[in-house]
Amino acid sequence: MQAGQRQGELPASPGCARRPHREILMTLSVRFTVSLLLSLFFLLFHCSAAGQDPKPKPENTISVHLGDPIPAQKFANPPKFWISDVIDRSGNPQPMLVLKERGGIFLDRQPTVIVREALEESLRAANLLATDANSADLALKIYLFQFGLAQGSQLDLFGKVEFTVTVKNPKSGESLEVKAAGTSIAKTAMMKKNIQKNVQDDVEESLRDAVRNFVRGQQLKDAVGALRKNTDAAPAPAPNP
């Protein structure tokens, strides 16, 4: 032991002055490693979440119904309609998926089935639905372009149902197009359960709006008037010899 050096103290080494610098370096490297690991973890989590397509389960499936039938407009000479076909023209590969985020929200039936059911209910309630295709005065062919949520602002949910109906007179073979659209705005929510409820309400409201737009629309009134007028005016087809 050197003279003047206290007992218990370590001898001063040449690297002793560098120790704080080394500690800083070590702390920085630990921080860097932790940050890197966290980033990797989040990246992997995000990638795995993005890669997984939501699957329909009972807890994320909603059942959309019209509720009360929509009162139809009054016709001078009420025709009988028959819905011959409902065709999906949305181009959506997953028509039953309403919302992809938060584990997904699915419809319990195909949109075409829901729209057909909604229109039939309203026409039946107004006594405008024929019992079969043969007894119908006018046949309706529905082309569904949109059903569900459309892109709106991030602050709310924008429900939209849009379809075009080809109204055809089977006797004369003439047809006319009638467009109908329904929209609805609903509040979004934080909790999954509330989001699901709001989405269901929003889609139901937009469906109601679209059906109402069709059964009470001026376009339908004009189409029915034109098609039936032509039939009344046209002579009966001569029987083939």
Add this chain to the structure above:
Amino acid sequence: MRIGIHTLMVVLLLACSSAAAKEKDETPQFKTAEAKHFTQAEGVELSPAFGDYFYAELREEMKKAKLASEVIGEGETVDDADAPQSIVITGTFTEYKKGSVVKSALIGFGAGMRSLKMDADVLRRSDNQRLGGVHLQVKVDPSWNDKTMAKFAARQMAKDMKGALKAQAK
């Protein structure tokens, strides 16, 4: 002194609540109101999706503002008896500026804001008589998307429209 302040506060609160109640109990002026999709003036570049969204928001705001007993969809029929008590709202987007985030951040004071100008007319359904008009300009932050702007524009439009119709009625 304290009693006086308390009394004044209670009186003010009562006055506010009665005013609010009056506002809530207000019966709509019209039976039906139909909003049509707004058209775009030449040079205005807005997507059809924007028009759809604005139309939906405007209908929703009209319901909230109790502009009419029933807000009907575009092209729906109305009973002949209700036609004089029904209105149709038509409008045009006259100007749209996308704004600039850089200008807004560097200059501020309203520079670089996203802006939308529109004109709307309220017509009586039975005879197409003009009952009122609204000229509106909405400015929002350029970092917000155009749908958010549509939301604010629709809210402001419904409010101004109600004001214009009230002024016309007086």
